[in-house]
Structure formats: structure tokens, C-alpha cells
Amino acid sequence: DVKVTQSSRYLVKRTGEKVFLECVQDMDHENMFWYRQDPGLGLRLIYFSYDVKMKEKGDIPEGYSVSREKKERFSLILESASTNQTSMYLCASSLSRGRRSNQPQHFGDGTRLSIL
């Protein structure tokens, strides 16, 4: 089974802090994703990566950055946390078998982040 592990289930930080959310997958997946999930807004894609050191902006990248130094690890960084970044953050990964092949994304358990 695919295992996507997020470093924390719950996290509380203060406004202005630099926050790191870590995600590790153990299935040698090429693609990795970061989403945030908010009531009434659903899942929104922040950033994704389809290879080591590659990253692409999703729908809401402002205020975030990412790092993919190793294939199995994808980090989300909040450069200067703000209260409007309080949310549930979900990491996902998927296998890439050619550009026309559909593969499901597999999700971690999520990190509920509160910014005070």
C-alpha cells in the first residue's frame, strides 16, 4: 500500500513565523502535491512537483513556497505565517506512467495548522 506521511497532525504557530510542513511518500512516486482544504472552498492546489527540484504553482501559491530536494520528500513553507493561512493542509503523491496515463493521487492524513 502507498504510504504518504505528513510530519504533524496538529500544529500551532504564531503570526510572522516561518513554518515548515513536511511530507514523505514511500512508493517512489514522481508527482507530489500540496493542497489546503477550507469549509465551503473545498480542496485548492497550492503547489505541485513532478520531479526532484521541479515545482509548479497551483491555484493559490501566494504566501507559500516549496522544496523538493529528494524524490520522496516534498516540503511546504509558509514564509511568514498569517492568520488567513489557518487551514487543513493535505499532501498527495501519484505515479507518473507517461503523460497520457491516469493515476490516482494518494493522500496523507493532513496537518491542521492554526496561526495565532
Added chain:
Amino acid sequence: SQELEQSPQSLIVQEGKNLTINCTSSKTLYGLYWYKQKYGEGLIFLMMLQKGGEEKSHEKITAKLDEKKQQSSLHITASQPSHAGIYLCGADPSSGSARQLTFGSGTQLTVLP
């Protein structure tokens, strides 16, 4: 951009009853994924549909993709409290990309014992 509309937004059923959740796309679906999420947790992958008319089943859950590939339904037979949660559909936005998914807003299912 592709939008996915799910209906109903919420559903309360008595244990043992059948139910259907729908997912409608504004564009052709090149891959349709169903997920289940328990409150405060991650998404669990249920099924993937790719071909028009395709139908898949897992235990008491059946998912179908219509021939035109613009609508999918998820049907639960003889619902149980363990089926409770949020069901989300996700779709590939284009035929050439297997990376990004667009998600519906979810259907909250409550099963009363």
C-alpha cells in the same frame, strides 16, 4: 477551467437504505476519481473511472461514468454507519496531463443507526 459540481451537498439516511451521489463536469472527463474523507483526516482513494460507460464496484459501493463522460454517480447499497464521511470526486482537467486534479466540493454523508 474544469468545474465539478457534486449533489447533494449533504445527505442523511437511515442505516440499510441505498443512496446515490452525483458528480457533474462542465467538460469531458478524462479520468474520474472518487475519494472518501472522514472528518479531520486525509482522503482515501476509492475508485477510478476512465472510459465512457465504465462501472466499478468495491464492496457495497458502485461508481459509474456515463457514456458522454461528463457525469459520474456513486451508489451505496444498504448503507452502514461506517459509510459516513465526505465523498469527493476529482477529475483530470485535460487528456494530456496526468498530474493535476480538480475536486468537487464534496458530499457530506450521515448514516443514522
